[in-house]
Amino acid sequence: MQSNKHRLLFSLLLFLGVLSLSAQEDKVIPLTIKKQKDTIVAPLIPADILGAPVKKDSIIQDSTSKKEPLLADIVKRKAEGYMRYDRKEGKIYLYDKAELYYQDTELKAGIIIMDLAKNEVYAGRIKDSTGVYSQLPDFKQGNQIVKPDSIRFNFDTQKALIWNSRTEQQAGLGSIGSDAMKVYAEKTKKENDSVYFMSRAKITTSNDTINPDYYILVRKGKFVPGKKMIAGYSNMFIADVPTPIALPFAYFPMTTGNTAGLIFPTFGSDPDRGYFLQNGGYYFPINDYVDLTLQGDFYTNGSYGFRGQSVYTKRYKYKGNVNIRFENQINSQKGFEDYSRSTNYNIQISHTQDPKNNPNSRLSANVNLGSSDYYRSSLNQYNVPNTQNNNLSSSVSYSKTFPAYPSVNLSLTATHNQNTNTDVINLTLPTMQASMERIFPFAKKDGLKKGIIQNINFQYDVNAQNQITTVDSLFFKSEMFDDARVGARHRIPISTNFKLFKQLSVSLGGSYEDIWTLETYNKSYDETTEEVVSEKINGFDRYNKYSFSASLGTTVYGTWTFDESKNIQAIRHTMRPSIGYSYSPSFEETYDEYMNADGEYIQYSRFEGTLNGAPGLTQSSALSFSLQNTLEAKVKDKDSTATEPKKISLLSSFNISTNYNFQADSLRLSPFRVNGGTTILNKKMSINFSANLDPYAIDNKGTRINTLNINNGGSLFRLTTARANIGYSLSSKMFDKDKDDEDDNKDNGDSYVAASGGRTDDLFGTADNFNGRPGNLNDDEDEEVKENPLYKNTIPWDIRLAYAVSYSNPNRQDEISNHSLMFSGNVDLTPRWKVGVSSGYDFKNQGFSLTQLRFERDLKSFRLNFNWTPFGTYERWYFFIGIKSSILKDLKWEQRSQR
Template structure:
């Protein structure tokens, strides 16, 4: 029975297999079902937890596969709270201080959701227990940084959608460095690495991007980071209040460094010249070394002016500036009696060379020349200090050193000196100076020189110049060379020095001088008509001529020290007095051989030299034989230092110098003793007060006509010496920081302010006024450096004073002919508000000097200034309010009064 069962099972399987084989040979019938591609993709990367990174699979990808790898690098991610993987959503969740890094892309946020199927990430903020959002997303790709509320980014396409984005663009080139433009937008679409599209955006330079004090609202814009923003309708908002300032479209350059562009003018109304546009023009950076700016002024009455400025610099070689200003001024109208036209100009050039670029040669220039009335009559005057300058000077020089022994120094210099009051101009075109180093013929070059013989030395010096004296009206005209004087002077000084009795230093020497000239002058009566001509005829004789002069001199001096000790336990431990007396003698012979005579109308012989009136003058006709006396004094004190850790006492200078000098002329018939000259200087209160004084003391008396006579004053019933002239000057600087605990604060607090004051053209103490140009206000503190406590009792201030007085008693007039006080100061009423003043008073003429008042207010993103000269020739006021950043510095409003035409 059991065998039958197995037989039946075998037959059943055999029949079933035969039927199946027969079925497979039949054709396949297609089903009516449409094939659809599966949209679900497997992850392209294995999931790692927390701080792990994606690692490459060691199994090589099949080369026959045509699928493109989209991710080109590793993705690193981490989070502080948790990292959650959802296989269902195909996403990774990162929470609290989440971070993702992929190639040059960096993303940080409170929460990040990464879809590893779509290769997208979403980042946003998180809310704390109090309902406050924190951990804003930080998105950085390359050099571009965006801080939005949320962001959606695709790794494959590099596109992104950004909500409430905030980014910062460095642009411009201000005096304190590059400024930053903040770009804010409700929605930003990142098209690629270089193009963004903005919707409902804001542009501002305010530090506060959450609640900016001003911004430019743009509806739609194309944003190219680091280059430009091109916007549609844009208008200016001030504290979220729209203003009428609007444009149908706008272009905002964001390039860093120097870029070409327009300089917007300011509008005004001059009562003398009509409506005007001033300070408008164009800026052009020619290349990386040179730039050029052109500014112009135009008035409706026809007056105009222009200014060209070029700055150039080549690192480690040279740098300089060329500044030319010209004005064509028209007064009144044609046909009126008071109509006139004047032209003014000014040229300023500075050039300096880096000493390392050429150690043996140097070229430098400092030029300031032009019309004498330019700074006083210019209609575009911005620096009040320049109106107080009565002198314009220039110097252009080239120097060369030949280092081989004996070394020779040579320089070629052209100078210019112009008095703007008298309009006199003195030029040297050029001056040649050459000198050979000192030679010791009786001593080894590198050895120590001892004694009379070894210290014998000599030099050679040459000075040749072409000097021109002219006036402002003849400058740069053919007549300016009519009074030119050309000459040269060769000098050969010889000297030696040695010790006598160990403590006395003796110097003996002589000087030989050879003077050359290329024209001389002959004097006399006109031989053709001696009766009618009472004037001396001056004939110019052209041609080379020369004379020589020489002399000898000697001096002996020593140094005496005196110390008075009080003890180391005293506050003043010691006084030290140093005295340096010196006696000298000099002798020069008479040079009658260079003198001639002529007979005047009265038949008297007049002695003269043909070299009188030449560049270097004539040699002396009288013999010189005189003795000089001088006495130098210094006085110092050693005091105990207030610092208990100091190991040495502190040295204080009581008298920096106190000098006396006089001379005695052996050849004079009378009044052989010259007046005694005295000068001295000292400083007090830790060098805050500087005192300088000088005077003359005359041993001779005067007669009833005020003339000195050969009678000593003491024999005439007076004092031993008669005080004839005197001068006293004192300057004092004070500030609130002096009375504080930190004594270094005054210098640190004034460092930036002094730089601004010097740049505006005046002295650092503002005693002669301060600048009226808003472009010079670079001394504002950075916003983060301003301390603004809720309750503050600090009122920083500084004060500089200078008092000068002169005394004259040469004719017993007992007269103080000069007494004036100059002062300037500033008070910081609040951390962002300060007031400053500059003025002076003349006690002799009983009047105020030029007075100037200034008010400045730091309005965070804005600067507000008002400067006022209330009276005087330069009576003027200036008001300015504008954006501090150089990017939008043309968004401003300024107005200034015009000085009256005098």
């Protein structure tokens, strides 16, 4: 019985189960289990965020509010390694050359992880099989770019933690390249879009972002992009070596455009004037068109100086600058015998107007005036070349055109010319010039003029001046006006021209002049002093004069042709002879006379010594002659593709002129004047010459006599004066096959005139001023070329020569009055080493002129300059080393000797 219990129980359960299944076929019995809402909510990620297309439901959505999505914008991403979205963690993983674009943020890195729940992103580098990190993050938000080792950024709070960040700030106006500020920080906390807090930050302008040759280490700092950086204790490192150059706190401006700020001075000592501060000051950016720079010098013995410079520019209107410099120089100390005090000044003004601004009205200025010895005795003497300048000149002019027929041009001009050797100053305050256009009263309205009648024309012009001659010590004082001369000249020229035999050009004309003056002079002989006394009579007076002239000229061509196989295929000689005649009557009615000590009557004019002088006493009837020559050649062009031969100039000009006065009682023939010039060696050498040839002989006293020199036992002509100037420039570019033709055609004449009156080239040396100008050591050359220059069998070099010689022999002295050679040259020994020399030798006085040796070294972020004048009046040396960037140019060291 016991063994069958289990079988009976199993059979019973099976029977009940069958009954239950058969009962449920017709009826569903629900379970009594209570439904509960799950508390776990999975993040909803719209398909458009992940980049997949979204299907829009056609059923109208419920109007009830729904939960906002976690992201505020579309996430665009890509990676070469893999892209993975972890739904459980709510994160997006991008690996290997990953890129993420979200809102205004662009992020590129080796690895990027975006936490969708926290709206936060992390980016970092990746390590290869060798353990080397690569693909540094590149984070860009708006205009700010940061290149760290890793970064953590929250899109909601806009805060970030950045490790080993690298950023570049374009500080200054138009800063590029080495002039941009680079900031490296071990750890950076981004508080918001405008404030960063940095720890152990490095500031540099070096182009080498891995191993900068210098940097300023900031322990703690607050960084405002595009504006400033305020730092705590900071000191300078050179090649990772700390230097004693340190500050307890520092301020680094990083604003773009013009910003006001201090100009750091130069420290030093002078054996005569004590310790000094030089070139310290302040910069004022007044507005977008005008700025102002104020600088000053101070010496402990009481000497001082100040300089003010303002530059202004308005596009399509005008531009210019004003530069005022003043120095108060004190030697020794009060109470000593050698005590002295002097003041020097210099004023430079430049103004140019755009011709398109107002074609009928124009104002221009080019002023350079001041003390004659300013450049030579200045305490702050940087500009060595200007010590050789012996002339200062200025001009300020305003012109106005009235275009209605007949048009009139009116101009007012103030001029200044100052000889710094003699201290003589000539001024015109002002000169008024007015002229009316040429009128053809008998010409047809169609403008065509034929024959002698239709070509008759006349003009009217007036020139009025207030001319002053004074000296440097009386300049800007009332005494300078004591000897002022005021006058005006009215002139009406009448002329006509026509052709004779189709080959000769004939010109006929006459001129009427009316001369006004505000002072005249009465002369008499004083028997007491036995001198001729000239008495100035103030008051208006005038005289008139007239003259007639005629000229006949033509042009003659002569051509010699050669075989086309020759290098020289043709030579053409052009001659332009001209013969002229002029007649002027005697104006003896304007002359008076006085009796001298010998009882002789001496004639004089009361207009002698006035601005425009006196009319002629004797009648003049003179015949003039001139001959102009040019010589050109056609040579075979080296370019085999050229279809025409190349034209070159053999002789640019060769002119001869003289005149013969029929009314003179003696010495009727004037000396022959000869001048000419040419350029050779592919226009690299310019040659100019002139001479005077006198046909008359001189007596034992050196006075010309009415005897031809050939009849006095001499030659046909007597060479009285002669001058020759040769300028030559040579450089390695001339031998470069890839050189530009434009470089060969540059003018080699005397066009190197600076605003200060000196030269812009280095023939007289270069300025010892490296603080206010950018580096000049091949700065336009690519840095990569300097690091890895291509092999060449030549190195860049240039040479300039200027030779001048003058011969004087009016009284048989037969001497060389001037004989000198000036030269300068530069050699780029390496892409970063440059040496130069400027000097000259005076063969007349047997001595060297101003000699300067220059050594320049490009130290990447730094530049080194050493200028040395080894002997002479301006003997000195100057050493400078400083940062090339204008942002940190005050980090420098300079030392110079006293002359």
